[in-house]
Every structure is written in C-alpha cells, then in structure tokens.
Amino acid sequence: MRTSTPSFSDLIKNPIATIIILLAISLSFLFLPPKLSNRIKMTCVVPMRPLQWATCFCSNSANNFLDKVLSAWRDAHVKKQLEEQISQFKNKIIEQQDTVYKLQSKLYTLSKFQAENKSKTKPIPADIIGYDSLTFRKSITVNAGSKHGVKPNDIVVSNNALVGKVVLVSGGSSVVQLITDPASRIPGRVLQTREQVIIEGNATGFCQLKYVPRWAKLKKGDDIISSDIGGFYPPSLPIATVMETEIKGGDLFQSVKVLPKVNISKIEQVLVIIN
Numbered sequence: 001m002r003t004s005t006p007s008f009s010d011l012i013k014n015p016i017a018t019i020i021i022l023l024a025i026s027l028s029f030l031f032l033p034p035k036l037s038n039r040i041k042m043t044c045v046v047p048m049r050p051l052q053w054a055t056c057f058c059s060n061s062a063n064n065f066l067d068k069v070l071s072a073w074r075d076a077h078v079k080k081q082l083e084e085q086i087s088q089f090k091n092k093i094i095e096q097q098d099t100v101y102k103l104q105s106k107l108y109t110l111s112k113f114q115a116e117n118k119s120k121t122k123p124i125p126a127d128i129i130g131y132d133s134l135t136f137r138k139s140i141t142v143n144a145g146s147k148h149g150v151k152p153n154d155i156v157v158s159n160n161a162l163v164g165k166v167v168l169v170s171g172g173s174s175v176v177q178l179i180t181d182p183a184s185r186i187p188g189r190v191l192q193t194r195e196q197v198i199i200e201g202n203a204t205g206f207c208q209l210k211y212v213p214r215w216a217k218l219k220k221g222d223d224i225i226s227s228d229i230g231g232f233y234p235p236s237l238p239i240a241t242v243m244e245t246e247i248k249g250g251d252l253f254q255s256v257k258v259l260p261k262v263n264i265s266k267i268e269q270v271l272v273i274i275n
Contacts, residue, residue: 123157123271124148129173138181138203139164140264144272145172153232155273161238161261162186162226163270174272179207179239179260187230188239190216191223199224199239199258207240209256216254218245224258234273 126148130141144150146169154166156176164184168175177184184201188209195218198210212218222242228235240258247254 123273124150126174126270126272128268128270138178138184138201138264139167140176140178140270142174142176142270142272143172145170145174147171148272149274150174150272151275154275155233155237156270157237157273158262158267158270162233163262163264163267166272176270178264180205180264186233186239187227188224189227190218190242191225193217193222196227196229197224197256205260206243207258207260209242209258210253212254212256214247214252214254218242218254218256220244 124144126142126144128140129143132139140163142156150166150169152166152169154174156163156165162179164176164178164181166174167177178201179186179199180201180203182201182203184199184207186199188197188199189195190197193216195212195216197212199207200210201207209218209224220242223238224240224242226233226235226237226239238261240260242256243259244257245254246256
C-alpha cells in the first residue's frame with residue numbers, strides 16, 4: 001500500500017512542522033561557508049526591509065497615538081480635579097457670604113429695635129430653626145432658651161414688627177406662637193383712627209380684627225399697632241395692615257381682614273424681648 005508524501009502546503013498548515021522546518025533552516029546557516037551564508041542572509045533580509053520599516057512605522061505611530069491618548073486622559077483628569085476644587089471654593093464662598101448676611105441681618109434688626117425703642121430691656125437675637133408642621137397651628141422654634149434668659153410670654157419681633165410670643169421654653173430653644181395662630185389674641189389699635197381692636201389669628205397667613213364697630217372708619221392700608229392695655233404687650237409695635245373691610249346686614253361689628261407686617265416665610269432671625 002502506497003503512502004502519499006505530505007505536500008509543502010500541508011506542512012505549512014501544521015504549526016509544529018512549520019516550527020521544525022524554520023529551526024532546521026536556521027541551524028543550517030551555521031554550517032554554510034561565510035560567503036554563501038551572507039548571500040543567503042542578504043537574499044532573505046533585503047526583501048523584508050520594507051516590511052520591517054512598515055512595522056517600525058506602525059509601532060511608532062501606535063506609540064505616538066498611545067502617548068496622545070494618555071496625555072489627553074491626564075489633561076482631562078487634571079481638569080476634572082481643578083473643576084472640583086473650584087466648585088469647593090465657590091461653595092465655601094457662598095457659605096461665608098450667607099454667614100455674613102445673617103450676621104448683618106441680626107445687627108441691623110438689633111440696631112433698628114434699639115433705635116426705635118427706648119426700653120432698657122436687652123433683646124436676644126435668635127435664629128429660626130423649625131416650623132410647626134400642623135396646619136391648624138402656627139408656631140416656630142428658635143435657638144434661644146432658658147439658658148439665654150428667655151421665659152414664657154416673652155415677646156418676639158422682627159424688623160421691629162410683632163411676630164408672636166414665647167409659649168414653651170427649654171434649655172437651648174423656645175417655641176413661639178405666631179400672631180396668625182387661631183389661639184392668638186392681641187390687644188391693638190388702629191393707628192389712623194385710634195380704634196381699640198383685638199387681632200385674632202386664623203391659620204391662613206392673614207389675621208382678622210374682632211369687635212370693630214360698624215361705624216368705625218377703617219379703610220384699606222390702615223396700620224394696626226399693639227396696645228399696652230393689660231400691660232402684656234409693649235405699645236405701638238407694628239402688627240398688620242388692613243386689607244379688606246365688610247359690613248353685613250345689621251351686624252354690630254364689621255369684618256376686617258389684615259395682613260401681618262412680618263412674612264414669616266421670608267425671615268431667618270428674630271429678636272426675643274425679655275419682659
């Protein structure tokens with residue numbers, strides 16, 4: 001039985017055979033005469049030079065490309081770090097500006113109160129730190145308490161206008177009942193007509209005046225101030241502004257809607273007046 005001799009293409013397809021052939025050719029160069037060996041080397045090497053140059057060119061291009069990619073990545077990384085540092089600095093500046101604003105606001109409020117009131121009582125500045133979440137009550141919590149000298153029934157103002165009174169005190173904080181609380185009753189006076197009134201809260205952001213005679217000449221824009229009747233509130237503190245008046249049928253009293261001078265949603269600090 002005849003066996004077929006493997007062809008050169010079959011050998012090339014076999015990796016082990018290919019390696020053996022190349023190794024044999026390489027070893028054969030060691031036993032050839034120098035001149036013949038050099039000729040063979042030149043014959044093999046010279047045609048390969050374009051491929052070597054192309055390989056070197058591709059290698060250099062790849063290295064340059066990788067260098068550019070790495071450089072761009074480093075630049076992007078540095079840029080990101082710088083942007084983060086700038087953002088941190090901006091946030092710190094904003095925090096400092098906010099602190100300065102609060103201090104200036106406290107100083108202005110305190111100076112204004114002392115300039116407009118000749119009371120010897122020293123008011124205590126306080127920050128608003130909480131709001132009552134119940135819709136039918138209106139109160140705030142401030143960061144001044146018994147250790148600061150605050151007591152129940154102390155009066156609380158902002159920009160020299162009445163905010164409410166202290167109803168609950170702990171060591172470092174107090175709860176302030178706002179004038180808009182439905183349970184709030186404050187003796188007052190209409191600045192323009194001198195009519196005595198009672199300011200009552202209604203939990204809507206507005207207040208109403210109670211017991212205003214139907215013949216009282218109130219109009220929109222009149223000012224309501226505190227009265228010292230009963231000796232509880234200091235006199236002449238601005239409280240609210242008349243918004244609407246209405247007289248119904250044969251009622252003895254007219255209905256008057258007033259807007260508090262202080263918008264509690266827009267203030268951050270108050271003054272507690274120690275009685």
